[in-house]
Amino acid sequence: xxxxxxxxxxxxxxxxxxxxxxxxxxxxxxxxxxxxxxxxxxxxxxxxxxxxxxxxxxxxxxxxxxxxxxxxxxxxxxxxxxxxxxxxxxxxxxxxxxxxxxxxxxxxxxxxxxxxxxxxxxxxxxxxxxxxxxxxxxxxxxxxxxxxxxxxxxxxxxxxxxxxxxxxxxxxxxxxxxxxxxxxxxxxxxxxxxxxxxxxxxxxxxxxxxxxxxxxxxxxxxxxxxxxxxxxxxxxxxxxxxxxxxxxxxxxxxxxxxxxxxxxxxxxxxxxxxxxxxxxxxxxxxxxxxxxxxxxxxxxxxxxxxxxxxxxxxxxxxxxxxxxxxxxxxxxxxxxxxxxxxxxxxxxxxxxxxxxxxxxxxxxxxxxxxxxxxxxxxxxxxxxxxxxxxxxxxxxxxxxxxxxxxxxxxxxxx
Amino acid sequence: xxxxxxxxxxxxxxxxxxxxxxxxxxxxxxxxxxxxxxxxxxxxxxxxxxxxxxxxxxxxxxxxxxxxxxxxxxxxxxxxxxxxxxxxxxxxxxxxxxxxxxxxxxxxxxxxxxxxxxxxxxxxxxxxxxxxxxxxxxxxxxxxxxxxxxxxxxxxxxxxxxxxxxxxxxxxxxxxxxxxxxxxxxxxxxxxxxxxxxxxxxxxxxxxxxxxxxxxxxxxxxxxxxxxxxxxxxxxxxxxxxxxxxxxxxxxxxxxxxxxxxxxxxxxxxxxxxxxxxxxxxxxxxxxxxxxxxxxxxxxxxxxxxxxxxxxxxxxxxxxxxxxxxxxxxxxxxxxxxxxxxxxxxxxxxxxxxxxxxxxxxxxxxxxxxxxxxxxxxxxxxxxxxxxxxxxxxxxxxxxxxxxxxxxxxxxxx
Numbered sequence: 001x002x003x004x005x006x007x008x009x010x011x012x013x014x015x016x017x018x019x020x021x022x023x024x025x026x027x028x029x030x031x032x033x034x035x036x037x038x039x040x041x042x043x044x045x046x047x048x049x050x051x052x053x054x055x056x057x058x059x060x061x062x063x064x065x066x067x068x069x070x071x072x073x074x075x076x077x078x079x080x081x082x083x084x085x086x087x088x089x090x091x092x093x094x095x096x097x098x099x100x101x102x103x104x105x106x107x108x109x110x111x112x113x114x115x116x117x118x119x120x121x122x123x124x125x126x127x128x129x130x131x132x133x134x135x136x137x138x139x140x141x142x143x144x145x146x147x148x149x150x151x152x153x154x155x156x157x158x159x160x161x162x163x164x165x166x167x168x169x170x171x172x173x174x175x176x177x178x179x180x181x182x183x184x185x186x187x188x189x190x191x192x193x194x195x196x197x198x199x200x201x202x203x204x205x206x207x208x209x210x211x212x213x214x215x216x217x218x219x220x221x222x223x224x225x226x227x228x229x230x231x232x233x234x235x236x237x238x239x240x241x242x243x244x245x246x247x248x249x250x251x252x253x254x255x256x257x258x259x260x261x262x263x264x265x266x267x268x269x270x271x272x273x274x275x276x277x278x279x280x281x282x283x284x285x286x287x288x289x290x291x292x293x294x295x296x297x298x299x300x301x302x303x304x305x306x307x308x309x310x311x312x313x314x315x316x317x318x319x320x321x322x323x324x325x326x327x328x329x330x331x332x333x334x335x336x337x338x339x340x341x342x343x344x345x346x347x348x349x350x351x352x353x354x355x356x357x358x359x360x361x362x363x364x365x366x367x368x369x370x371x372x373x374x375x376x377x378x379x380x381x382x383x384x385x386x387x388x389x390x391x392x393x394x395x396x397x398x399x400x401x402x403x404x405x406x407x408x409x410x411x412x413x414x
Numbered sequence: 415x416x417x418x419x420x421x422x423x424x425x426x427x428x429x430x431x432x433x434x435x436x437x438x439x440x441x442x443x444x445x446x447x448x449x450x451x452x453x454x455x456x457x458x459x460x461x462x463x464x465x466x467x468x469x470x471x472x473x474x475x476x477x478x479x480x481x482x483x484x485x486x487x488x489x490x491x492x493x494x495x496x497x498x499x500x501x502x503x504x505x506x507x508x509x510x511x512x513x514x515x516x517x518x519x520x521x522x523x524x525x526x527x528x529x530x531x532x533x534x535x536x537x538x539x540x541x542x543x544x545x546x547x548x549x550x551x552x553x554x555x556x557x558x559x560x561x562x563x564x565x566x567x568x569x570x571x572x573x574x575x576x577x578x579x580x581x582x583x584x585x586x587x588x589x590x591x592x593x594x595x596x597x598x599x600x601x602x603x604x605x606x607x608x609x610x611x612x613x614x615x616x617x618x619x620x621x622x623x624x625x626x627x628x629x630x631x632x633x634x635x636x637x638x639x640x641x642x643x644x645x646x647x648x649x650x651x652x653x654x655x656x657x658x659x660x661x662x663x664x665x666x667x668x669x670x671x672x673x674x675x676x677x678x679x680x681x682x683x684x685x686x687x688x689x690x691x692x693x694x695x696x697x698x699x700x701x702x703x704x705x706x707x708x709x710x711x712x713x714x715x716x717x718x719x720x721x722x723x724x725x726x727x728x729x730x731x732x733x734x735x736x737x738x739x740x741x742x743x744x745x746x747x748x749x750x751x752x753x754x755x756x757x758x759x760x761x762x763x764x765x766x767x768x769x770x771x772x773x774x775x776x777x778x779x780x781x782x783x784x785x786x787x788x789x790x791x792x793x794x795x796x797x798x799x800x801x802x803x804x805x806x807x808x809x810x811x812x813x814x815x816x817x818x819x820x821x822x823x824x825x826x827x828x
Contacts, residue, residue, distance in 0.1 A: 131690070286699065
C-alpha cells in the first residue's frame with residue numbers, strides 16, 4: 001500500500017527543466033539553459049568584510065529568530081528604494097504591507113495558495129516564467145495565456161480574454177493576473193508604460209471579477225543602461241489590486257534567498273499567517289546582511305558593476321548569434337535581464353525533437369520555448385531561451401557555435 | 415468587492431500566539447512565553463570567524479543558488495551525525511532521501527501539503543506543538559488527539575483511535591501521525607523507547623491505512639545531560655513509514671533557518687517538486703555556514719555549552735517555582751528542551767480568563783496550555799507553558815515571582 005497523497009501531492013509532477021538543470025550541473029555541456037547569475041560577479045569579498053563588521057555591531061541579533069514579515073529596517077529600505085525608483089513618496093505605503101520572503105518565489109507561492117483553488121483561473125502572458133507555471137500546475141490552476149510582443153503582454157487582447165471568462169460564468173474563478181514587467185524571463189521584454197496603465201484600466205472595467213494582479217519585478221535592477229520605468233504598482237491607486245514582487249537574488253546574491261513584496265492591504269494578514277505556517281519568517285541572518293549591504297552604500301556600487309557585466313555578456317551572445325547563425329535564429333536584442341529569446345523558424349526546439357538531441361551531441365543546452373507556455377498545445381514550437389547569466393563570454397561564444405552546428409546538421413538532414 | 419480567496423486563504427486565521435509574541439516583543443513584560451533560544455548562547459563570534467574563512471576557501475559558491483534538496487556535503491554530515499546518534503550505519507539511507515529545508519517547519523508544511531486534503535485526519539498527541547496545529551488548521555485537517563503522560567504519547571490509546579477511524583470508514587482519510595519524540599514542545603517529555611517501537615507496531619497492524627508518521631526531533635540535541643535515545647525512525651525498517659525531521663535552529667542558530675529531513679523513498683520526488691515550487695532550495699549560504707561549522711568541529715563544542723546553559727536556566731526556573739509557588743503549580747522537571755509544562759489546578763489559564771489578565775497586570779507572559787491542544791473543547795484548562803529559553807536567570811526568577819503574585823491574587827478573589 002502506497003501513501004495516499006493529497007490532491008496537491010498528486011498534481012506535483014516533475015518539471016522537464018529539472019532534467020536540464022541536472023544535465024547542466026554535470027559539467028559535460030555548455031549550459032545556456034541555467035537562469036543562474038554570474039558567479040564571478042557575486043560580492044563574496046564585500047560580504048565577508050561586511051559580516052565581520054555586522055556581527056560586531058549587531059551582536060547576536062542576526063542569529064536569533066526574526067519575525068514573519070521580516071526585518072523592519074530592511075523593509076524600510078526596500079520601501080524607500082522602490083519609492084525612489086517610482087518617484088513616489090516613501091510614506092505612501094505602511095510598513096506592514098512590505099513583507100520579506102525566501103526569494104520572491106516564496107511570495108509567488110504563498111499568494112497563489114491564498115488565492116487559487118484547483119480549477120481556478122490564472123492569466124499569464126505567453127511566454128511566461130516556467131517556474132511559476134509549475135507552481136500553478138501543482139496548485140491545480142487553469143492557465144489562460146495572453147500573447148505578448150516587443151512591448152510585453154498584449155493588453156489589448158486581455159479584455160477579450162476577460163470577456164470570455166465572464167461570458168462563461170467564470171468571473172469569480174479568475175484569481176490572479178501574473179505579469180513580469182521588466183526584462184521578462186524568458187522573452188527579455190518589458191511591459192511598456194502605456195500597457196502598465198492600460199492593464200490596470202482594463203481590469204478596473206471588469207467589475208464582476210477581482211483577481212490579484214501580481215507584478216513580478218525580479219529583473220528590474222538588471223537593466224543594462226540603468227534606465228528604469230515606474231512600476232505598474234505605482235499606477236495602482238495605492239496598490240489596492242497589485243502585489244509588487246522584487247528580489248535580491250538577481251541583483252545581489254541568490255545564496256541569500258531574500259525577496260520582498262508590497263501587498264494589497266487586505267492580503268497582508270493572510271500572507272503573514274500562511275508565511276508563519278511555512279517557516280515563521282525567512283532567514284533573519286540573511287536579511288541583516290542585505291540590510292547592512294544597503295546601509296553601507298555597497299548595493300548601488302555592486303549594481304553598476306553587474307549591469308556592465310551582463311551588458312557585455314549579452315553583447316557577446318548577440319554578436320556570436322549574428323556571426324554564427326545569421327538569419328537562422330531571429331531574436332530581439334534585450335536591454336536587460338539574463339536572457340535572449342530566439343526563434344528558429346522551422347525547427348522544433350522541444351526536448352523530444354531531433355534538434356535538442358543534436359544539441360546534446362554537440363554539448364550545449366538551452367531551454368525549449370514550449371516550457372514557457374501555460375497553454376503548450378497552442379504554443380509555437382520554434383522558440384528557445386538562451387541565458388547569458390552564468391557562462392563567461394568564451395563559453396557563450398562556444399555555446400552559440402555548437403548551437404549553430406546543431407542547426408546546420410538538422411537543416412541538412414531535413 | 416473584496417479578493418475572492420481560496421479555501422486555504424479563508425482557513426488561514428490569526429493565531430492567538432501571535433498576540434503573545436507581539437506583547438513579548440514590546441519589552442514591557444517578562445516573557446516566559448517565547449520559544450526563542452537564548453541570545454547570549456548564539457555563536458556570533460564563531461560564525462564571524464568562520465564566514466571569513468569560508469568565503470576565502472569556497473569563493474563565490476555560497477552566494478550562488480543551491481539546489482532543491484540542499485548542499486550535498488551538509489546532507490552527508492547530517493546523515494552521518496544522525497546515524498551516529500542512532501548507532502546505525504551512515505550508509506543506510508541514500509543521500510537523495512536527506513533534504514534540507516527552511517527550518518524543520520517548512521518540511522512540516524510541505525509534508526502536510528502533499529499528504530493532507532481538507533477534511534483529512536491528522537493524529538497528534540495532546541498537548542502538541544501549537545505552530546503545527548495552526549498549519550493543520552490552514553490545511554483544513556481534522557485533528558484527532560491522543561493523550562500523553564510522562565513517557566509521551568499514550569501509544570496504548572492510539573490503537574483505539576485507529577479502530578474508531580477505521581470503523582467510521584475513514585481509514586483512507588488518515589494521512590499523518592505527528593509525534594515529537596524528544597523533549598516535546600510544550601510538555602518537555604520524550605517518547606519512551608518502548609513506545610517508539612510500539613507506535614510503529616501499532617501502525618503496522620492497521621493494514622487498511624498508511625499515514626505518514628512524522629517524527630519531529632527538533633529538540634533532540636538539547637538534552638541537558640547529553641544522553642540520547644535512538645530515534646523512532648531508526649526502528650522503522652529503513653524509514654519506510656517515518657519522516658525524521660531535525661533542525662539547526664535550536665542547537666545552532668535560528669537566524670539561519672536550516673532544518674533537515676530523512677524522507678521515505680517514495681515521498682522524495684514529491685517533496686522536491688513542491689520545494690521547488692516554494693523556493694527552489696533554502697538559502698545556500700546558510701547551508702555552507704552550518705556545513706563549515708560542523709566540519710571544523712565547532713558544533714559539538716557549542717552544543718556542550720548550550721546544554722549547560724539551558725540546564726542551569728531550567729534549574730533556576732524549577733527552583734523559583736518550588737520556592738515561590740509551592741504546591742499551586744505542579745510540573746515535571748524536564749531533562750532537556752526549553753520548556754516547563756505546568757498545571758495550575760483550579761485556575762483557568764486561557765487568554766480570556768482572569769488569571770491571564772492578572773499576569774498582564776503583573777507584567778509576565780506565558781503560553782496558555784489550551785493553545786497546545788488540537789481538540790481544545792476537551793482539553794484541560796489549567797495548563798501553561800513556561801519557557802526558560804530566551805530569558806536570563808534573573809528574569810526567569812522575576813517572571814515566576816510575578817506569576818506567583820497573579821496566582822495569589824486570583825486565589826484570594828475567588
